[in-house]
Every structure is written in C-alpha cells, then in structure tokens.
Amino acid sequence: MIKVNNLNKIFNENTKKEFHALKDINIQIQTSSCVILKGVSGSGKSTLLSILGALSKPSSGDVIINNDSIAKLPDLHSSLFRAKNLGFIFQSYNLFNELNVEENISIPLVPLGFSQKEINQKVQTALNLANIEHKKDETVSNLSGGEKQRTAIARALVNNPDIILCDEPTANLDNANSLKFIEVIKKLKELNKTIIIATHDPIFDNLDFVDNTINIKDGCICE
Numbered sequence: 001m002i003k004v005n006n007l008n009k010i011f012n013e014n015t016k017k018e019f020h021a022l023k024d025i026n027i028q029i030q031t032s033s034c035v036i037l038k039g040v041s042g043s044g045k046s047t048l049l050s051i052l053g054a055l056s057k058p059s060s061g062d063v064i065i066n067n068d069s070i071a072k073l074p075d076l077h078s079s080l081f082r083a084k085n086l087g088f089i090f091q092s093y094n095l096f097n098e099l100n101v102e103e104n105i106s107i108p109l110v111p112l113g114f115s116q117k118e119i120n121q122k123v124q125t126a127l128n129l130a131n132i133e134h135k136k137d138e139t140v141s142n143l144s145g146g147e148k149q150r151t152a153i154a155r156a157l158v159n160n161p162d163i164i165l166c167d168e169p170t171a172n173l174d175n176a177n178s179l180k181f182i183e184v185i186k187k188l189k190e191l192n193k194t195i196i197i198a199t200h201d202p203i204f205d206n207l208d209f210v211d212n213t214i215n216i217k218d219g220c221i222c223e
C-alpha cells in the first residue's frame with residue numbers, strides 16, 4: 001500500500017516566487033490497484049508523481065511505501081529504492097538515441113550488480129511484455145514514436161518493479177498506439193503491479209481495470 005499523509009510541496013519557499021503546488025494531500029493507493037491521477041495541465045500531477053517516485057522531497061508530510069518513509073530516505077537510498085521498487089514511464093521517452101533498444105532497456109540493471117546472463121533474461125522478459133522484441137537490435141533514433149514508447153515501457157519494467165508510475169504516457173501517441181499502451185497496462189495489472197497514471201487523456205475514462213480515479217485541481221485532491 002502507498003499512503004500519502006498531509007503532503008505539501010512549496011516551490012521557492014520564503015521567496016517572492018513562493019508557490020504552493022501540493023496542498024495537504026491525503027490518499028491511499030492499494031497494492032495491485034490501477035489508479036488514474038486526473039487533472040488539467042498545471043494542477044500538480046507531475047509534482048505528486050515525482051514525490052511518490054522518490055525523485056523529489058516534500059516540503060512537509062510524507063509518503064509511506066511498504067513501510068518505508070520516502071521523505072526520510074537519504075538520497076543514496078532513494079536511488080536504490082527506485083531501482084528496486086519503481087518503474088517510470090514519462091511523456092518524453094528519455095532514451096539514449098544512439099544506443100539500441102536492448103542496450104537502453106538494460107541500463108536500469110547496471111547499478112544492481114546482476115550477471116550478464118541475468119541481465120539478458122530480464123531484458124528478454126521486458127521486451128516481450130512491452131511488445132518490442134522484434135526491434136531489439138534497432139538503434140532508438142530509427143524507431144517510430146510508438147516503438148520508442150514501448151522501449152521506454154520495457155525499460156521501466158526490466159527491474160520487475162512492483163509500482164509503475166506513468167506521467168502523461170499517451171501525450172505523444174496517436175490513437176492506435178494509445179490503445180496498444182492500454183493493452184500493456186492491462187497486462188501489468190494482471191501481473192498484480194500497482195499502477196499510477198497521471199493524465200488528462202479521456203481515453204483512460206471508464207476502463208474496466210481502473211480501480212480508482214483521483215482528481216487533482218490546483219494542488220488539491222477533489223472529492
């Protein structure tokens with residue numbers, strides 16, 4: 001379970017540019033559930049995801065993931081925590097264009113000290129899950145948008161994380177590729193992953209495997 005307790009994020013605190021981006025957020029996300037975090041641009045979705053993903057620290061309050069306090073993790077532990085537990089799928093794919101698909105996918109495994117044989121097995125599993133096996137030797141710069149996204153998905157899955165965080169995952173995809181993305185999410189849900197998708201894309205409305213939609217507006221969670 002993920003518990004968000006009285007979470008606040010204030011940018012540029014105590015300056016003229018002070019901005020209260022997240023206001024007293026309290027949410028609970030059940031293990032193995034799929035949750036949509038819905039809100040217009042600027043509502044605080046990415047800020048919340050980055051704190052959930054231990055990429056940034058809250059100004060006050062805390063996030064508890066499997067009994068670990070994200071706010072109190074020292075930076076070194078944050079990166080290890082991410083490597084073990086979390087997969088990120090961003091709107092921009094953040095891939096290395098000059099490397100091939102397989103090389104990009106294996107990158108998160110490097111700090112974890114696996115053997116080459118283990119790496120190959122894990123990469124193979126991720127390639128299959130994300131339906132990008134057939135392009136594994138292709139240089140990323142030669143891929144279509146949908147293929148780049150499936151490579152990014154495979155990279156997010158390669159460490160077999162329990163929690164998958166997606167930030168506007170369909171923003172750069174056409175309808176056909178968005179539907180393929182939803183099929184991958186459905187498979188992940190069947191694998192009992194906890195999935196959080198920040199989006200304002202109506203394609204995520206009324207999907208049968210979505211357990212909960214959390215609406216965020218001006219940094220507040222609306223009932």
Ligand SMILES: Nc1ncnc2c1ncn2[C@@H]1O[C@H](COP(=O)(O)OP(=O)(O)O)[C@@H](O)[C@H]1O
Binds near residue numbers: 043
């Ligand atoms: N590093 C930052 N410094 C100052 N303001 C920021 C920073 N990051 C985000 N914000 C502000 O916080 C608000 C929420 O941003 P964000 O979480 O990116 O929204 P969303 O992802 O829903 O579009 C916006 O008004 C944005 O300008």
Ligand SMILES: [Mg+2]
Binds near residue numbers: 045
């Ligand atoms: Mg955003």
